[in-house]
Amino acid sequence: MDDVPTEDLEEWTNWSGNLQFEPGVIATPETEGQVQSLVEHCRAEGKTLRVVGAGHSWTPVVETDGVLVSLERLTGLVEHDREAGEAVIRGGTTLGEATAALQEVGLAMTNLGDVSLQTVAGAFGTGTHGTGTELQSLSSTLVGGRIVTGTGDVKAFSAEDDPEFLRAARLSLGTLGVFTELRLDLERAYKIERREYCTTAEEALEHVPTLAAENRHFDFYWYPRSDEVKLRLLNAPNGGTDERDLAFASLVKKGTGWWHQTIAEHDDMTRLFEEMEYAVPAEEGLECFREVRERIRENWRADVGWRVLWRTIAPEDTYLSAEYGRETVTIGILQNAQLEFREYFEDLEGVFRSYDGRPHWGKRHSLRAPELAKLYPEWDRFQEIRREHDPDGVFTSDYLRTLLEGAGVTAEEQPRRIGERESEVEGE
Ligand SMILES: Cc1cc2nc3c(=O)[nH]c(=O)nc-3n(C[C@H](O)[C@H](O)[C@H](O)COP(=O)(O)OP(=O)(O)OC[C@H]3O[C@@H](n4cnc5c(N)ncnc54)[C@H](O)[C@@H]3O)c2cc1C
Numbered sequence: 001m002d003d004v005p006t007e008d009l010e011e012w013t014n015w016s017g018n019l020q021f022e023p024g025v026i027a028t029p030e031t032e033g034q035v036q037s038l039v040e041h042c043r044a045e046g047k048t049l050r051v052v053g054a055g056h057s058w059t060p061v062v063e064t065d066g067v068l069v070s071l072e073r074l075t076g077l078v079e080h081d082r083e084a085g086e087a088v089i090r091g092g093t094t095l096g097e098a099t100a101a102l103q104e105v106g107l108a109m110t111n112l113g114d115v116s117l118q119t120v121a122g123a124f125g126t127g128t129h130g131t132g133t134e135l136q137s138l139s140s141t142l143v144g145g146r147i148v149t150g151t152g153d154v155k156a157f158s159a160e161d162d163p164e165f166l167r168a169a170r171l172s173l174g175t176l177g178v179f180t181e182l183r184l185d186l187e188r189a190y191k192i193e194r195r196e197y198c199t200t201a202e203e204a205l206e207h208v209p210t211l212a213a214e215n216r217h218f219d220f221y222w223y224p225r226s227d228e229v230k231l232r233l234l235n236a237p238n239g240g241t242d243e244r245d246l247a248f249a250s251l252v253k254k255g256t257g258w259w260h261q262t263i264a265e266h267d268d269m270t271r272l273f274e275e276m277e278y279a280v281p282a283e284e285g286l287e288c289f290r291e292v293r294e295r296i297r298e299n300w301r302a303d304v305g306w307r308v309l310w311r312t313i314a315p316e317d318t319y320l321s322a323e324y325g326r327e328t329v330t331i332g333i334l335q336n337a338q339l340e341f342r343e344y345f346e347d348l349e350g351v352f353r354s355y356d357g358r359p360h361w362g363k364r365h366s367l368r369a370p371e372l373a374k375l376y377p378e379w380d381r382f383q384e385i386r387r388e389h390d391p392d393g394v395f396t397s398d399y400l401r402t403l404l405e406g407a408g409v410t411a412e413e414q415p416r417r418i419g420e421r422e423s424e425v426e427g428e
Contacts, residue, residue, distance in 0.1 A: 053122020150390030285329025
């Protein structure tokens with residue numbers, strides 16, 4: 001790996017600043033061949049290699065005491081086919097870079113989350129999603145690509161040749177290998193009208209099922225201190241719920257723009273926050289939200305600095321997708337990064353779990369393999385594919401071992417505190 005650019009890195013910190021580790025070195029390969037030599041080096045030396053995207057996850061998914069790899073030098077559009085609605089991007093490309101480059105060739109992603117600062121591969125890696133009852137999460141658009149596996153080999157994959165691998169690859173936490181190229185299923189570039197309304201929580205809750213059904217993208221933020229709600233409706237211009245049917249709310253914002261510019265308006269977000277988000281069955285989504293609201297108002301109203309986000313997503317067949325096999329509502333609780341969040345999140349996690357909730361892989365949660373395995377019907381198939389592509393565990397860190405393998409201990413013996421790692425728990 002002598003020819004691979006590397007830099008000393010004493011401390012790595014995630015976006016919110018609450019997660020740190022000491023990788024020692026970060027490698028920034030310029031070619032796929034250099035990625036291969038990094039994997040071969042780690043395999044031979046018995047080191048763990050973790051690839052990092054933009055570092056926007058709150059769980060220690062990229063933590064390693066071995067080699068941290070960033071693909072920041074492997075970015076951009078490789079090729080596109082407007083007629084077929086497909087394009088290939090390099091593994092380090094951010095969502096912002098990808099959507100801007102796609103726009104230039106008349107293409108767009110079907111759905112996006114709240115910001116576009118993440119890398120595409122990193123967003124796929126933890127199951128990043130937006131909202132829309134008929135729409136799936138971002139990684140459902142992955143239809144092929146190239147990955148450097150744990151043996152250092154390059155595997156070219158596609159939906160036609162290896163559908164089972166694709167179901168694992170779409171959400172794989174960097175445990176099957178390093179994606180150097182991603183082939184995406186896309187739409188023609190389109191414009192979106194964004195409308196935002198404010199109302200009380202009680203008024204909003206009555207209308208949520210209709211709004212979710214009538215709008216391409218619908219979600220809402222609830223503000224615990226005021227008990228008010230902001231509704232967000234995104235549709236093709238003049239589409240979605242008629243303004244007259246929203247008389248119960250006040251229009252606070254309206255505008256139309258290209259999709260990627262409309263959704264990414266949060267990119268200038270200056271407030272750092274922590275988040276826990278669970279995916280629950282859609283039919284129980286409102287009941288779960290009501291219980292969350294009640295619990296927060298009872299126990300946490302004075303402590304909560306920020307808001308709660310409610311979204312919908314269509315079912316998927318990706319093995320580790322939180323939307324696997326069911327129509328889903330996600331509920332995210334956000335807390336300012338400088339405020340206490342652990343006890344708050346732990347308390348609310350109990351509510352989410354009582355609804356058979358599955359945690360977002362990139363957001364704070366305390367679940368480990370013994371509990372997670374029960375939530376995912378095809379858990380074992382994912383693990384088989386993981387072992388096949390990474391037989392020596394080059395991509396498996398201590399954290400991922402507890403997450404995916406259980407490390408031979410029961411759920412009770414696993415660390416229980418939100419966001420803490422083994423070393424911190426042992427040190428208590
Ligand atoms: C401000 C903010 C807003 C957010 N909004 C949303 C939202 O709207 N919806 C939502 O669902 N989530 C949201 N998230 C969560 C975020 O999208 C996820 O945590 C996402 O995984 C972060 O992407 P990243 O590029 O930072 O990847 P990282 O966090 O750096 O990595 C995530 C995973 O991807 C793997 N990975 C990265 N690159 C590669 C590669 N080339 N090959 C193989 N594996 C790779 C990593 O190893 C890791 O396992 C938000 C987070 C923040 C901080």
